[in-house]
Amino acid sequence: xxxxxxxxxxxxxxxxxxxxxxxxxxxxxxxxxxxxxxxxxxxxxxxxxxxxxxxxxxxxxxxxxxxxxxxxxxxxxxxxxxxxxxxxxxxxxxxxxxxxxxxxxxxxxxxxxxxxxxxxxxxxxxxxxxxxxxxxxxxxxxxxxxxxxxxxxxxxxxxxxxxxxxxxxxxxxxxxxxxxxxxxx
Numbered sequence: 001x002x003x004x005x006x007x008x009x010x011x012x013x014x015x016x017x018x019x020x021x022x023x024x025x026x027x028x029x030x031x032x033x034x035x036x037x038x039x040x041x042x043x044x045x046x047x048x049x050x051x052x053x054x055x056x057x058x059x060x061x062x063x064x065x066x067x068x069x070x071x072x073x074x075x076x077x078x079x080x081x082x083x084x085x086x087x088x089x090x091x092x093x094x095x096x097x098x099x100x101x102x103x104x105x106x107x108x109x110x111x112x113x114x115x116x117x118x119x120x121x122x123x124x125x126x127x128x129x130x131x132x133x134x135x136x137x138x139x140x141x142x143x144x145x146x147x148x149x150x151x152x153x154x155x156x157x158x159x160x161x162x163x164x165x166x167x168x169x170x171x172x173x174x175x176x177x178x179x180x181x182x183x184x185x
Contacts, residue, residue, distance in 0.1 A: 061112030066120040
């Protein structure tokens with residue numbers, strides 16, 4: 001078992017280097033002759049599809065980063081009390097989920113990227129320039145929390161990494177609670 005983990009760690013280290021270049025590799029099949037597959041561009045996962053550990057980490061990290069950055073923007077610009085209180089909760093909660101994701105990723109030699117995926121960057125840019133700032137924030141929060149719930153639920157049930165499945169499972173009730181709060185605002 002220890003030899004298999006060491007071999008997997010070496011394969012994941014290679015995957016992490018590819019991820020830094022903007023690519024990732026699929027998790028290798030198990031067995032003594034496991035070899036990494038060729039690089040593919042990280043795509044956001046779709047509901048019902050199994051995603052690689054690297055794609056899960058990249059997407060979850062981008063969602064957390066979007067939550068934190070958009071909420072910090074709300075704290076500096078919004079006068080709407082409910083949005084400000086929600087934004088404070090988002091910063092605390094998503095700093096926590098980011099830390100869990102980062103610790104688990106390090107165990108796999110996969111560091112979460114410190115940048116937003118293009119989709120989340122576009123949302124942040126839209127929020128920054130929105131004339132309907134508070135309404136745009138709430139709409140985007142619902143959309144990104146629905147995306148996060150699909151991602152984490154899917155990975156918790158079907159993810160290939162036993163290290164990341166508990167991280168995903170722990171995120172599900174947090175994201176679900178945030179969605180309930182958003183829908184009641």
